Amino acid sequence: MAILWVLMALLTLSFVVIPLLRRRRGVIERVSPDHPDAADPANYGFVREEDLDIRMPGPDQDLLDVLDLVQRTQDYRAAAQLLAGTEAAGELRWQRVQAFAGAAALELQQRPGGVSETPGGQWLRVWRAEQPKDAGGAAVHAEFLVQQAWRTSTRGTDDFRIIMEEAKDACGQAALLAPGDPIPYIIELSVARGLAYPREEFEQLWLKILDRAPAHMGAHLAALHYWCEKWHGSRELAYSFAEAAAARAPQGSLLAAMPLFAVFEHLPEVNLVSGFYQSEVVTKAMHGALYAVHAARPDDPMLAHVRHLLVFFLVRAERWAEAMNELVHVDGHVGALPWTLSADPAAEFAVYRALAVAGFEANGGSPASLPN
Secondary structure, three states: OOOOOOOOHHHHHHHHHHEEEEEOOOOOEEEOOOOOOOOOOOHHHHOOOOHHHHHOOOOOOOHHHHHHHHHHOOOOOHHHHHOOOOOOOOOHHHHHHHHHHHEEEHHHHHHHOOOOOOOOOHHHHHHHOOOOOHEEEEEHHHHHHHHHHHOOOOOOHHHHHHHHHHHHHHHHHHHHHOOOHHHHEEEEEEEEHHOOOHHHHHHHHHHHHHHHHHOHHHHHHHHHHHHOOOOOOOOHHHHHHHHHHOOOOEOOOHHHHHHHHHHHHHHOOOOOOOHHHHOOOHHHHHHHHHHHHHHHHOOOOOOOHHHHHHHHHHOOOHHHHHHHHHHHHHHHHHOOOOOOOOOOOOHHHHHHHHHHHHHHHHHHOOOOOOOO
């Protein structure tokens, strides 16, 4: 993770000093924002940076409405109803569990509580107390504990391990409440990474997920972290895992994009190779992701995740028109990789968007010729 933070910091620094680019006959020139030739993302109907939603990768109005109601009233019942009506094995339920858990964790961080103040996230505690057999509440609580461990403790410390062990127990309780639900096991993937499960134990956990939801993209992304070089695997193991997932992906599945996520997780700390983003490995992974995007259902909840990562790679590869095509579909929401690795996801996204617009226009593009 530290390597990725350094990489994103270097990228941000390099782009801030050249906020907009103009390409003429292969030469990149510096263009100030007020220059007549400066590209303006607003001309394309893109959302202003300050209005970008950093909470989610794409729109989910039902979730936003319920989150607003729960946080305003501190009444969990709307959240319980929404999860109860969401397909158990689907990607959308997993995203909503993460969102509710994240909201409770953020509330607690902002309002830790005290003698005269109720701690944030109290609605989740009440939910668990009043409906102890509700599978949705149990899953949200387990994910809440996982997020608490990563947010508030340093890996390897006693505090981190204690919270992760508690999260592991919570995953087991959630699994007992819904035997066919893959989400408790998907949550445990993060526990496995944090507690450094032996590979045999991790693979047994993974088989439980495959039995319940073999094509679950969110589960595959969570499992990929375990196999990465920075955690408990290697570049080769991560690539092998991602390529195997892509090879068995059913028609219309976004699993074909998995190799691009594996490439992203192993980007060099400092890229000293000219044309790295045009290299065969990166190009092949991008093409797999582009194929997956074009073949996927328009309402696939994971589609925005893949499009956001494609924006990053397509801009770096100077494939401007294709980057603009992805931006048209995801603009407005930036709660996805790689932007969430930045301290300011909206600003990071806006930099890449400005580069895409500038490169697109420098090569003859205009709002009238915007891909659709």
